[in-house]
Amino acid sequence: MYASSTLQLTQRERREMKAPPKYTLLFLIFNFFFSYVHSQASDSCNSPLTLPTPLPFDTTSLQCVSVWSAQSFILRYVQGAPNVWNFVLSAPNRNAYIGMGFSPDGNMVGSRAIVGWVGADATTDMKKYFLGGRSSDLVTTEPPNQGLLQIGNTSMVVQSNQIYMAFQLISDSPSTRLIYSVGQVGRLPSGSNFQLSEHQDMISTSLNFGTGQFQTQDSPQASLKRSHGLLNMLGWAILLPIGAIIARYMRNWDPIWFYSHAVVQSIGFILGLSGVICGLVLENRLNVSVSRHKGLGIFILVLGCLQVIAILARPKKTAKVRKYWNWYHSGVGRLLIFLAAINVFYGIHLGNAGSGWNAGFAAVLVILFIISLILELRLCLKK
Incomplete structure (x- = not known):
């Protein structure tokens, strides 16, 4: 009789050990949902800029503007010195390049752009391009310290599936006609000259750097x-x-x-x-x-x-x-x-x-x- 009670207790204990604790399943679902939402969260001007890797310039006084809502492009900028402007462009990482260009007339042709992307091996890269025409062979790379667009320190950070492309522009007064583009999925710059494929979508805007007001310019x-x-x-x-x-x-x-x-x-x-x-x-x-x-x-x-x-x-x-x-x-x-x-x-x-x-x-x-x-x-x- 004693042995039988012991056997029954042992079986009950085993069943309790196999059964999940109360609310465990609910907790796991909630934890998974929270992690998913957190990983999918996009950048916003309402949230502070907190990155795991420090940028090459001070980010405490950056002005923030949502410049392209359809593609979730966020631009942060500030004049760091009389002839130095600091920019941080953030956008979702969709396995496509993101670009920001300075245009003399609001058109893509004739502008100079900064393009960044994340490779298949999770390495980041950023290049400067001169958009000399509509065909790919007329879009050429330029060294950072050459051309009309002088670029200083640069950095790229990926966090929570979001790309942060930071660079310094050496200029007294940068062009207020800014263009933004996003590449086609899976078609990153390739080859020895980092040939840029045709964009999937683009937008032309004008930005008042003093007030932060911007307008979308219809091409x-x-x-x-x-x-x-x-x-x-x-x-x-x-x-x-x-x-x-x-x-x-x-x-x-x-x-x-x-x-x-x-x-x-x-x-x-x-x-x-x-x-x-x-x-x-x-x-x-x-x-x-x-x-x-x-x-x-x-x-x-x-x-x-x-x-x-x-x-x-x-x-x-x-x-x-x-x-x-x-x-x-x-x-x-x-x-x-x-x-x-x-x-x-x-x-x-x-x-x-x-x-x-x-x-x-x-x-x-x-x-x-x-x-x-x-x-x-x-x-x-x-x-």
Whole structure:
């Protein structure tokens, strides 16, 4: 009996030893979540600059500005001496280079930039570049103590998945036109001359070093890109569907429906044609290859021209071929609208316009689809 009690106690103790203490699992989950959030925390002007490695200049009096919210770029700066400016640019480490350039006119071409990155082996590097043109062979490295941009002490620190690129600029009054860029993921400067690949995104700003106020400067390419997208979206993918809805469901109001349909489609065609022209000019300026997007856009333009020709060659209602003309006109129109919607979404993807553009355009298409569905049901019920 005594041995049996001892055996039971031993088994209970073993079960208690195997069972986790109370709240242990909850504690482990909380600890993991806290560690994850801490490791993912980004830099902020509201938090003090505390780095494990000291920078080559005093950081206690740095002024802080969030210069590029979309990419979480934070710039800290101060005039350390009459001809010395201290800068610290921080950004998330996304396996891509980060750059800050001083431009005479706000454009990337003709500016001089400081570019830093973290290699695959966790080593850091920072180089000075002269952006002499749009192609990679015109973007060349410069020694720190040569060129118009004189660089003093430099340092790079990585902390909590955040890059801190610190450098001293030898200048009485640095250019207030500053540009920032982030490279494509996985395409770090390479080769013996550290060739710089095309950036994934960039922004041009002007900064008042005294007050810390800055403004984002729209480059001509950014304005042209926005115009290209808006004109094509409004012309091909919004107005043309509205005109098609008028032609199919508003025939009771003859001849108002016809003139309304013609006016809406004409405006849509003119806007779409303008958007295609903007796209061709944009491709030439950016020197990029978007063959699929361009080919689909030209094909849509050809379909639009065929629709215009079909209207001019429209047979009379009493003609025998009028039935086949109606089939052709409606079929080409539906194909045009379908391809236009696809190409607009593809263009949003190529331009890195963000989810807001996708959501807005998708919402408009859903509204037009619901309206068409309701009118189609009404038409079926009447028949």
